[in-house]
Amino acid sequence: MKRLRRWLIPLAAVPVLVLLGYGFRVSPRDIPSPLVGRPAPGFALATLEGAPLDLATHRGKVVVVNFWASWCYPACYEEAPVLERNWRGYRERGVVVVGVDIQDKREAAVKFVGDFGLTFPVVQDLKGAVSVDYGVYGVPETFFLDSQGRIRVKHVGAVTDDVFRTTVDRLLAEAAGP
Amino acid sequence: MTADLGYGMTLIALGLAVYGGVAAGIGARTGRLAVIESAQHAALGVFVLVTSCFALLTYAFLTFDFSVRYVATNTNLGTPFYYRITGVWGALEGSIILWSWMLALYTIILIVRHRVGARELYPWALATMLGILAFFLLVMTVAAPPFQRQVPVPADGRGLNPLLEDTGMITHPVALYLGFTGFTVPFAFAMAALITGRIGDTWLVLTRRWTIVAWYFLSLGLLIGGWWSYHVLGWGGYWAWDPVENAAFMPWLTGTAFLHSVMIQERRRMLRLWNISLVILTFGLTLFGTFLTRSGIIASVHSFTQGSIGILFLGFLALVLLTALGLVAWRWEAFRSEGELDSVVSRESAFLLNNVLLVAAAFTVFFGTVFPLLSEAVRGVKVSVGAPFFNQINVPLFLSLVFLMGVGPLIAWRRASLENLKRNFFWPVALGIVAAAAAFALGVRSLLAVLTFATTAFVAVTIAVDFTRATRARLRVGESLLPAMGGLLLRHHRRYGGFVVHLGILIIALGVMGSHAWSVQTETTLRRGETAELAGYRFRFDGLTAVEESNHFKVVGAFTVSNGRVLGVLRPAKKFYPQEQAPIAYVDYRLGLREDLYLVLGDFARDGSQATVKVQVNRLVSWIWIGGVVLTLGALLAILPERHKSA
Amino acid sequence: MSRVAIAVLIALVLLGSTGHPTAAQTAKPVNEDLVHDIAAQLRCVVCQNLSVADSPSEMASQMRAIIRERLAAGESPADVQRYFVDRYGEWILLSPPRRGFNLLVWLLPLAAVVVGLAAAAALVWRWTHGHRGIRPPPVAVDAAMSERIRRELEGRS
Known part of the structure; x- marks a missing residue:
């Protein structure tokens, strides 16, 4: 027994190695948001055209809040057409897309909106207050809000047609359901 | 073409290293000299090939050979000459070449120095070195090949990571890697000792200087890293407890513990098991550090690429740890050494305490670094462990260590009599108390600061007491003062080298304490011509200018600084690189012994009418660099070759 | 461009x-x-x-x-x-806030120090009490220092 105990020395390294191996299965950059399932923080900001926009007025609708910036290349450039396409496709069904431009300059944002022909409302979060309210790490990040105004899904990275449709369809079905 | 040539050479080097390792092992078992010689030739071949690879890659960088993918991704036509050279090891693939080259170099030095003197241990040490070298060459061929063809050849490359465009980049990685790889040699000899069962003191004597050399480079690397962080990264600090910094610090801590516990074994033949474990641990930690840096499993400011290399390193780390610790278990009986001691109050105890604290500090750093992983595995919750945690846990440990620095070298071996204690420690303790009282009287109210003053004064006086006493002894036999002091330093260069290192640490400790306790900062937005004030400095915003550099665009702010009289104009800037999304802060500072004025340019209006600036007055930071120089000088003194004492 | x-x-x-x-x-x-x-x-x-x-x-x-x-x-x-x-x-x-599982990251380093100190104390105890019989004569003066001076003087001559 006593002779065997010394073999515990090399065995002591095993748990450490296992833990490090576990590290490959998780990504340090992939941090779950505590806001999912909670009511979305409200905000009232001016759009790029200068019109006021208050999130509260869209209560009862499915809302897609997308944080982006004109310097965020390529992800924001990839998702802009996707957002526009789906906004056009879903607006009849009471879905609202709101773009929140962060850490950006007005002229650049206007140019970006013009280049992509974005027609959904875009507001500028100059002080970063809304970004922090939503726990934004970087751009792009997209929050899907249900008709009760709760954040249901947070998507990090460029939004694809598939992500947009499955998420919004589910939230719409819920709203229409019992 | 270049890529194929380089890749071919890497493959041959890998083959030679594997052959050499096996041959050295066979030679060690059979005792056939011819086989060992063949292994040596193989090692020489590896060295020549790796050197050629390195030269070839450098040449590719200098000539903008974008047919090599690594060159295309890490340089572009705008990269200045100097950074085309440092760019060679600016990213993963190149740093592995540098690493392999240093290992090969150390292998050659090992052959030259120990071929004759250490018959039994040498072949196994050589086999271990070549085995480790083979692993790195494997990485160079499989996981991170620097020589890969880029098809089609681009007209221009992507460019170096702008943060690496700094003079620190030539010295910091080189020193750090020399330190990391340097610990391979003591490890190789420890393995040889375990395999042959000659776990006595021979391996220790053989590797003593190697360890100091590795420690010297590692210290230098850490210090230059701190300096680089302070003047390039633009966050106003020199140490962020980032996982990658921790990765370099842990082997430094265990290596330091080893340097001390070695003395107990040399003097008293005790702690053999402990010493061998420390060497294994230190080497394991250097591998762990590389793994951490390169695997991407823990987020770090040093955002390096990930890929199969992480798994390869983890596998190798597992192999090394399990083999080495397995050997320790196998030789367990041989470690039974009887130590004896007359009193608990003795130098042995002080050194043991020193080792406990150093290893505990290393453990704290290790556990804090991997704790986010553990939390995620157990709770599924991501947490962060950063500077506030490490400072809180480590500061008491380090302060105790500084205190022991005063006790250890003066307390008697085996048993310290009351008289010995009184003789050596009366003045240091008295002056330590005086220092604390003086600091308090001068208005210092932070407990930490007062304790730091007391401890550093105590230790400094112990060093002074020892040195004057030894000098007096020499004067008494008729030497004059200066030759007496010089002779003392040279003849007992290990002891006094150690003292000088301790002095360096004291100075660094004061710098660290001062910068933590007394630094102040503010952040303010100024219109052109407006002035703000901090800690007696007034700084006026004079406007912005735009500058085009060969590979980037720079917006420079001008701030006139005065404190009664005009001190000069500081020009912090933001640099915009085409390959980077975010701008890079380029700080400007005015260094001083008492304090540094440190400016970081923030947001600004495009027309230059206003700008936000972060101003820091960092106290005593310069003493960290001064202490660093003292420390490295002390280490150099300790490294000096042993003078043969011919009576 | x-x-x-x-x-x-x-x-x-x-x-x-x-x-x-x-x-x-x-x-x-x-x-x-x-x-x-x-x-x-x-x-x-x-x-x-x-x-x-x-x-x-x-x-x-x-x-x-x-x-x-x-x-x-x-x-x-x-x-x-x-x-x-x-x-x-x-x-x-x-x-990390000091509660629940996070306590581990705060307490384990302390535990390591305590265990380390205990182990060192046990070792010193064994060293000081382990050897039976012959004790070397008590050292009156600082042995290390006197030896150093002695070696020094020899080295000079």
């Missing part, structure tokens, strides 16, 4: 929200040391391992401004910290 031209473009796009300096503008003066202390405990979300206090990034500067505003609005430092934790999770705290 030349590289530098691209860089210039990026620079223009990126910078200077003209007329809207984001940082350091509040009506009521707030204790900057307090802002710094709170910011030093928060992890800068875009730079991974620097604190909000240290990071030169724009996001961090905006977060410092938010801290300043919340303090000016009368919130306590604990409230401000809770606000950030609610949004970003425990992850944003640079030192």
